[in-house]
Amino acid sequence: MHQPIDPANLAEAAPDDPARRERRKDARPGELLAAALDLFVEKGFAATRVEEVARRAGVSKGTLFLYFSSKEELFKAVVRENISGRFAQWNEEIERFEGSSPDMLRYCLNSWWERIGATKASGIPKLMMSEARNFPELARFYQHEVMQPGSALIERVLKRGVARGEFRPIDFKYGVYMVLAPLLYLAMWKHSLGSCGGNLAQLVPEEYLAVQFDMLMSGLSATGAGPALARPPSSA
């Protein structure tokens, strides 16, 4: 990732050389961002000490402030770094998917679990929920870069199912939330109450997701006799 450091030009590079600074922005900050993600997810924003982030990244506290002008900026950078990129691939996969819509939906839930839910990244939605109010700008950013593409992806799946007669006609706006809510609740639960000992009913995420999927299918099933969702879609 870094080019080999050439001692020959060290003396020549002006301290404020923008190019050099640019390069750095990719180098050392990477370790800082990783450390920050770990700690923010683990302890939350307020309880994370910048010194510990720096230490975990192997640099000094002063160095951290060389790259991020404040703890808040660090937080924003962490969120930016860890969320957007995946949707492109995800959309492609959906595009190429050839199975039934229920299978496609199951595939979505499963890959969410594998790529987000079961990983450290699952801490980010929780992070955003917790801090959104104190970082409205970040919240807006998250809406545009994460919530919107995510919702769009799910909406596409649902629409495909309806179009192919595999799902009954539904109100897509709320249908999306029906898929999202259980996933996001699970992510948040994992990183808050679920991480505190003494839980009455220890969730097994895989089972939780299976049950939620069954539930979804019975709500979406074109053959189901239930009244659910059988209302004229309010928005396309």
Added chain:
Amino acid sequence: MHQPIDPANLAEAAPDDPARRERRKDARPGELLAAALDLFVEKGFAATRVEEVARRAGVSKGTLFLYFSSKEELFKAVVRENISGRFAQWNEEIERFEGSSPDMLRYCLNSWWERIGATKASGIPKLMMSEARNFPELARFYQHEVMQPGSALIERVLKRGVARGEFRPIDFKYGVYMVLAPLLYLAMWKHSLGSCGGNLAQLVPEEYLAVQFDMLMSGLSATGAGPALARPPSSA
């Protein structure tokens, strides 16, 4: 000294009159609890300053500690006042409910919305999710005083429905989460991303809940042909 004490009215105004004390303990703390709820919901537990709570209630910092021995106790009192204190009545209502189990479930969702979801109290679940990790004692408290009774209440409804043949047999542990997750997600959404302008799809909570209810019913329906939840219940 001021005026001769008239024994006749001793019962009404004796300095240690328990009733008077009761009134006091209910009077000023009431304003403190209201102020605390506002601020906790608005800024979170850690970011709320006890002094500001006091100021908003119109008393001094010292007075607050006269009624609540610590910030954590204040928080617990807020939770008791707004959530756990209601389970008794709620349980009674359920006990006396005579309609069908679907109606009972709908009644639960509706009263949750009216009493919690639509009020400032809906900020509390979000708050707990955000702060649980950093305040384990509060998390334990919340588990015992809120999550447990809440889950038990829902489980009772589900069991009644199954027993009366109105719901298909389900795994109750996950069934409870199927009811809870959408509610809690809504509460959290309201107090985080939902409270920041510029949302792509503005949820209308009532509609969201209606759709979620339909969904639930189709998943639970005894007559439905879908595969959902049709697994042997794992716990009674």
Added chain:
Amino acid sequence: MHQPIDPANLAEAAPDDPARRERRKDARPGELLAAALDLFVEKGFAATRVEEVARRAGVSKGTLFLYFSSKEELFKAVVRENISGRFAQWNEEIERFEGSSPDMLRYCLNSWWERIGATKASGIPKLMMSEARNFPELARFYQHEVMQPGSALIERVLKRGVARGEFRPIDFKYGVYMVLAPLLYLAMWKHSLGSCGGNLAQLVPEEYLAVQFDMLMSGLSATGAGPALARPPSSA
């Protein structure tokens, strides 16, 4: 002690009637002073809470301030209350004592232990040592009312012994401290380090005093060959 309360003149007694206040100064304050002595001795001045003093005396915090304008004044009153009186009797006893001077000295040490050292009053010297610097006026008072008569009493005993040829001639000024220092050190030790668990060598006060007495006698003995104190008395 108090005159019976005549309801007839209650209305007439001006609230600030000094006589009435005087009366009170003997009545309720007695309990307050006792409670304060206990607590000051037990926990020191700073660590004693006026509220606890009041509670132990069975009155409210406000009432305490009715009698003592501040915590410091309470402290002064406690010290004043508990120190002077005993010397008159003590001096008389010494006056009448007819045994040998060593026996008289032993008698002094023993009665100090019985009347002061073994009682709560032993806390007062410790109190004074601890707080003298912050209450210079009290320190002066203590010097005049306690240290001075106490020293004089001991000096009288020593002089008697020298006059009767039972003690060798000594410098009385320092001789007095030779008697006092072990006693006062014991009192302070009892109320500080001695009251904390885990002492290496648990003192038994009676044994400590016996050994100190032997020591004193060997230093004072007219027959002893040692060089001790055999210098021309420098004062008195």
Added chain:
Amino acid sequence: MHQPIDPANLAEAAPDDPARRERRKDARPGELLAAALDLFVEKGFAATRVEEVARRAGVSKGTLFLYFSSKEELFKAVVRENISGRFAQWNEEIERFEGSSPDMLRYCLNSWWERIGATKASGIPKLMMSEARNFPELARFYQHEVMQPGSALIERVLKRGVARGEFRPIDFKYGVYMVLAPLLYLAMWKHSLGSCGGNLAQLVPEEYLAVQFDMLMSGLSATGAGPALARPPSSA
């Protein structure tokens, strides 16, 4: 990573060079320790404000906590710096001492006076007496770090004297207190009543100590005919 690490100069300037850290830890803290000693002695432990210590040392409050993790640790450091740290040297001196035991004891008293008694450090025993009860952890520390080694040192001197036939056999436990009590009483007196004007009999410490030493010697003298301490030693 920044520059190739040259093993050759690691010992001199590595950022984590323990020697450099050592120097730092001795530099500024020295001023803090001096300021703390002054203030603790002057006002006591509880009444001393860490901010004032910092201010007097010319640094900020935060800096103080950079070097001492708490006020109690600061106090312990003061005690170590001024008292317990000296026992090693003191023990060595005793070890090498070749004169008679009475001379050795006199040497001990004199060096106590020069190194502790006559210096600000003499305020520490008084301080401990005053605050021990309210700071049990400090009391324990003081017992282990000061009282115990101090007693052991004196006990060694006494045992040597008895072993060499220069002192008569004594109960060492109380013998130690016979040496200690006058010293500690002097220290306390200096910092409490002795520091308030208007003393009846102004002690001259050097004379006080000389007299106490004579007294001790006559009590310990092997040739003395007195009864003092001539009891079978209770502990070896």
Added chain:
DNA sequence: CATGAATGAGTGTTCATTCAT
């Protein structure tokens, strides 16, 4: 006289941020 609710200044400690080297 007596109460006890109310006050608010004061304390030890933390931690994001700065800056001289």
Added chain:
DNA sequence: CATGAATGAACACTCATTCAT
């Protein structure tokens, strides 16, 4: 570029003192 020593604002909680009743 990197460091880490220094900063100082901030915060929960205490408690002597006041005063309306």
